[in-house]
Amino acid sequence: MPLKAAELQIIGLAGIKEVAPGDPLAMLIVQAATGCGLSPADGDILVVAQKIVSKAEGRLVELRQVEPSPQAQEWAEAWNRDPRLIECVLRESRRVVRMERGVIIVETRHGFICANAGVDTSNVPPGWASLLPVDPDASARRIANNIHEQSGFRVGVIISDTFGRPWREGLVNVAIGVAGVAPLLDYRGHVDACGKELHATVIAIADELASAAELLMGKALHTPVVLIRGLKLPQREGSARQLVRSPEQDLFR
Amino acid sequence: MPLKAAELQIIGLAGIKEVAPGDPLAMLIVQAATGCGLSPADGDILVVAQKIVSKAEGRLVELRQVEPSPQAQEWAEAWNRDPRLIECVLRESRRVVRMERGVIIVETRHGFICANAGVDTSNVPPGWASLLPVDPDASARRIANNIHEQSGFRVGVIISDTFGRPWREGLVNVAIGVAGVAPLLDYRGHVDACGKELHATVIAIADELASAAELLMGKALHTPVVLIRGLKLPQREGSARQLVRSPEQDLFR
Numbered sequence: 001m002p003l004k005a006a007e008l009q010i011i012g013l014a015g016i017k018e019v020a021p022g023d024p025l026a027m028l029i030v031q032a033a034t035g036c037g038l039s040p041a042d043g044d045i046l047v048v049a050q051k052i053v054s055k056a057e058g059r060l061v062e063l064r065q066v067e068p069s070p071q072a073q074e075w076a077e078a079w080n081r082d083p084r085l086i087e088c089v090l091r092e093s094r095r096v097v098r099m100e101r102g103v104i105i106v107e108t109r110h111g112f113i114c115a116n117a118g119v120d121t122s123n124v125p126p127g128w129a130s131l132l133p134v135d136p137d138a139s140a141r142r143i144a145n146n147i148h149e150q151s152g153f154r155v156g157v158i159i160s161d162t163f164g165r166p167w168r169e170g171l172v173n174v175a176i177g178v179a180g181v182a183p184l185l186d187y188r189g190h191v192d193a194c195g196k197e198l199h200a201t202v203i204a205i206a207d208e209l210a211s212a213a214e215l216l217m218g219k220a221l222h223t224p225v226v227l228i229r230g231l232k233l234p235q236r237e238g239s240a241r242q243l244v245r246s247p248e249q250d251l252f253r
Numbered sequence: 254m255p256l257k258a259a260e261l262q263i264i265g266l267a268g269i270k271e272v273a274p275g276d277p278l279a280m281l282i283v284q285a286a287t288g289c290g291l292s293p294a295d296g297d298i299l300v301v302a303q304k305i306v307s308k309a310e311g312r313l314v315e316l317r318q319v320e321p322s323p324q325a326q327e328w329a330e331a332w333n334r335d336p337r338l339i340e341c342v343l344r345e346s347r348r349v350v351r352m353e354r355g356v357i358i359v360e361t362r363h364g365f366i367c368a369n370a371g372v373d374t375s376n377v378p379p380g381w382a383s384l385l386p387v388d389p390d391a392s393a394r395r396i397a398n399n400i401h402e403q404s405g406f407r408v409g410v411i412i413s414d415t416f417g418r419p420w421r422e423g424l425v426n427v428a429i430g431v432a433g434v435a436p437l438l439d440y441r442g443h444v445d446a447c448g449k450e451l452h453a454t455v456i457a458i459a460d461e462l463a464s465a466a467e468l469l470m471g472k473a474l475h476t477p478v479v480l481i482r483g484l485k486l487p488q489r490e491g492s493a494r495q496l497v498r499s500p501e502q503d504l505f506r
Contacts, residue, residue: 006476007262009260009262010262012260101504112420166504167503167505168427168498171454172456172457174421184423187471201415202422205423207423207464211461211465212464215458216259218440243422250419250420251354251358252420
């Protein structure tokens, strides 16, 4: 008899059309799952692309209504960028980490460190930009609660965005909002295969789940929601704020 | 009729026992897959934990044979660490990036930036440490070639390790060796859902695949190999060296 292999299913939910401000995301997600012959179930994790959350929440800016500050204008001129976009980036930021070679790396108001504060002109109409949700943990919480109301099931929800990182090429998807799942899995105190106690091993599973989902999302592939099934986790609460390293713990500030 | 959902299967290959120097990894992996009722197939990706690759390649050091340098001794005393371990870390490093609060962040000889140069005492016998493979891309290439010889199938192979990162809590699995798959997926030139050309979007799928696999590996769970099936990628060559950002491109040096 074959050994039972542990298995995760990563399922891209096709069929979610263009999302507009006010759209009921949880309902669209449940409908998309149903359309794929699936129903969300207890313990499933739904990874939802930030872009559709921002759209549903109306976090869109029409650039012609943005008045750039002198700082934004100066920087835009120096690097041949749109001063109104720079202005949006600065407004969304708590702190500019680096501003060179045409790239602005900031700490967002949530504490995330990323390029352009998550302000983005892809997948929105020309002349508009999307901003990150004001409180992505609350966005995740709302989606999880609404799915529970509609389906009776308790799912984990992760709002994801693609971030660059120092030292390594390429972007990866990370979690910017979390509900219904603990974002960190702590192995400290467990023993390894040799019976030795593991130290200092805390895995950012919410980021790993976001990365796993990205493999089916693509950037232009119309798959903004991915369902992950089969991960046996204790049902626990958590938030993406737990993924933000405090300044005093961070060797790289 | 339900829409066809895109789906990835992430399958932990159970049944790989303790690996010793000289063990034929490809054969052990094919046997483990068979034991789980699976056969590797064209286009599958195998994510293999660094630890078993290092063990199979004999990249183990007995600490009582390590003579610490004065620098290693000084630092070990200051932070109450084992000077022989510090010595191993320094020998594996090209450059020390940070050395404070008891943590050594280095650039390894491969160019990876990580804690302790990947020198690790978990999952090895007491008094020993494991080192990263000398050339993890070559390790991945060997495994892929040997699996092809034994099974006739062409799989992608990713050697993974868990790394910390600035700004965010928790470790994630990343790719340190790659063969038979391109580690970066380049969306530049594609159009988004609004018909706009995507700029600057290169996704580090090898890291995302490594992260996805970690969800089933755990640190102590005896699942050092994970098979990922269903990702439709062009079969292309690539290496983990492509994931190392060159100093002149890196805003964080």
